[in-house]
Amino acid sequence: MSDAPADWGVLSELPGNPLMWVLILGELLVFGALFVGFAVVRLLHPEMVLAGQTSLSIPLGGANTLILVTSGYLAARAVLARSTSKVAESRWWLAGAAALGACFLVIKGVEYADKAAQGFGIETNGFWTLFYLMTGFHAAHVMMGIIVLGIVGWKNSVENLETGAAFWHMVDLIWLILFPLVYLLR
């Protein structure tokens, strides 16, 4: 056999566990499909989408963008610290990343409560269905990401940290596309 046990083909060259990259690719496909769906809905019903977008809060969305990007930076610092064997330091960076993730969720909660108070629910119309689905799925991933950061902080190894950070950056990346697409592009 020519295959060494650790050979995952192209996935071997990526940092962290190759199975995480299979998951990340799957996630990108799911969100990618939803983004395409959003574009189609916007093409078919431009007024409905515009009306929905004007009800969204750009300051809250913008604040959340800054929070997630900063959180991603802290996760990257954690990997950097761990690669020079600074375990305790890496845990502090991870805790900071997770705390910012929690801030994101709190702001998301404020935003949802505000939209609900204005009477916008998941069944209101096509725009709101997609808004709640996409941001809701994303928020669920932020929650999962916080748990993942906790697990890799506990089982602290370079590979685990790279794996956890890869997931966290994916959550980051999706928001960086979702925010302009849903909130800004009008």
Place this chain on the structure above:
Amino acid sequence: MKYESQKVALYYIAGALALFVAQVLFGLIIGTIVVIPNTLSELLPFNIARMIHTNALIVWLLMGFFGAAYYLIPEEAETELYSPKLAIVQFWLFLIGAAAAVIGYLFHIHEGREFLEQPLWIKLAIVVVALMFLFNISMTVLKGRKTAITNVLLLGLWGIAIFFLFSLYNPSNLILDKMFWWWVVHLWVEGVWELVMASILAFLMIKLTGVDREVVEKWLYVIIGLALFSGILGTGHHYYWIGTPGYWQWIGSVFSTLEVAPFFAMVVFTFMMVWKGGRNHPNKAALLWSLGCSVFAFFGAGVWGFLHTLAPVNYITHGTQVTAAHGHLAFYGAYVMVNLAMFTYAMPNLLKREPYNQMLNMWGFWITSSGVTFMTFALTFAGVVQSHLQRVMGMGFMEVQEQLGLFYWMRLGAGVVTFVGVVLIVWSLAVPGSVKQAGRVAAQPAE
């Protein structure tokens, strides 16, 4: 075969093959009723014969999975089965339960939920059978070696039992009834059964191609990861237009589109393993079934499923013959073929038969596959015509059915071919072959 207790698999394979023949026979009967509606109308109404056709399929596939597990698990766990006696008792209980259900159906004793028509006491007996089985194989794995294959297989088999419990919950609200009904029907075939299928294929790849276990295990993890990732929320594609909230159309469309991925991965996996593997295993027929399985599952479950899984498309095709086309090719490709791959691999070992009817078995493969493929195309065309006439032109249901007669005749013809193939397969597995024929196969040059 290394362990004496693997022999209990023979009961299950024999039972499964007998029910396989019955299933296809009842398929021929209902295919005939569709084109000649008064056939057996007093004796065996269409709905009863259809129940036997679908129930026999499910029962024989499950029986095959049980047999596959009893064959595979001792070999993987490197230990004798925990209790061969319990396995034999379980077999007879299962077979008698299935027979009692069928006899009950003939006397019109059944419940009303499609595929879950078994009376309550039969369902409870199935739960008992499942518990006996799970206890037996779990104890075997616990005392033996744990491999990725046994872990995934156990996860799949436990999942089958757990999701079956939802068949006992039948809310009076029709929407909730359907929602939970899919928790059995969908989460079986597009969830936990895929785990069973992937682990059996992984086992066969190790045995037939000689590729390293580590390589096979990596593929197995990727495949089952993709299957669960797409399949669980893919349940949403059954929640269109049944009274559930509209967001299921998005969830169902997106995730079930990705359900193609694990099936595509299985095709790449099996062909890569054969390509990379150095072993020239004498059981060419088992390899043919394994490769055929991944390819037919990809087309039947993956491509034919995708054809009508997007909500806007399903709006037009929902409940037409397109669904029947997908159902036939998906069940054949994924679960019939994986069972036959396992039977074809295991039977010669279990019966200690070197010279077996390998050529006949391969003829069975090609004839049955041709029959089912032709049937799938006939039903697909029927479904497209039906969708157009009924849903686009707005013609009445029965008016449209009359226009589909030709396709239904072609389906019946394909069914006859399928039946011939099935008889050849069963014959090749059950009846010893001549030494001369086995020699001829072995003498074929390696690829």
